[in-house]
Amino acid sequence: MSTRRNALVILGAGAILIGGIASAFAFGGYRINFTPSYNLGLWQIVALDREVRAGDRIFICPPDGKAVELALERQYLPRGLCASGSGPLIKTVAATAGQSVEIGGQVIIEGNLLYSSCVLTADAEGRPMPVYAGGTIPEGTVFLHSEFVGSYDSRYFGPLPADGTLGLAREVLTFAP
Secondary structure, three states, X not given: OOHHHHHHHHHXXXXXXXXHHHHHHHHHOEEEEOXXXXXXXXXXXXXXXXXXXXXXXXXXXXXXXXXXXHHHHOOOOXXXXXXXXXOOEEEEEEEEOOOEEEEOOOEEEOOEEOOOOOXXXXXXXXOEOOOOOOEXXXXXXXXXXXXXXXXXXXXXXXXXXXXXXXXXXXXXXXXXX
């Protein structure tokens, strides 16, 4: 075979491989997490055939608004395919509609301290952080949390609409840095 033909075969095989990977991501619900809120690596969005409940680790698209604008501007979130222009979040549902959330130095849900929920007043670069005022979680929304101290979650932007949930977040091939 000629060098040119070899190059075309290699390019074709590469295109097929890349197309196959892209299809797996598009149709298999796979996502790569590059943020420290959860383990780095390959995750899968698993269909959820019930209401979201406390303790679920989910993929969710945040809605348009100031919280997403701030997150994109400060690069807390990557740009992505959610309607807001961001990528989906991986978070654990800490509280659901009707539950009481108090925000101080830490988060208290229904009178119980939420583990690893220190509320920061500034980000890693010293910029002031908005802090959710707390209250009763409204119907149709969820309060989200990550144990990573620097996570941008409901401690700062408040509850998100539950209808933005894409599904449960399942680790496929991940590692903790």
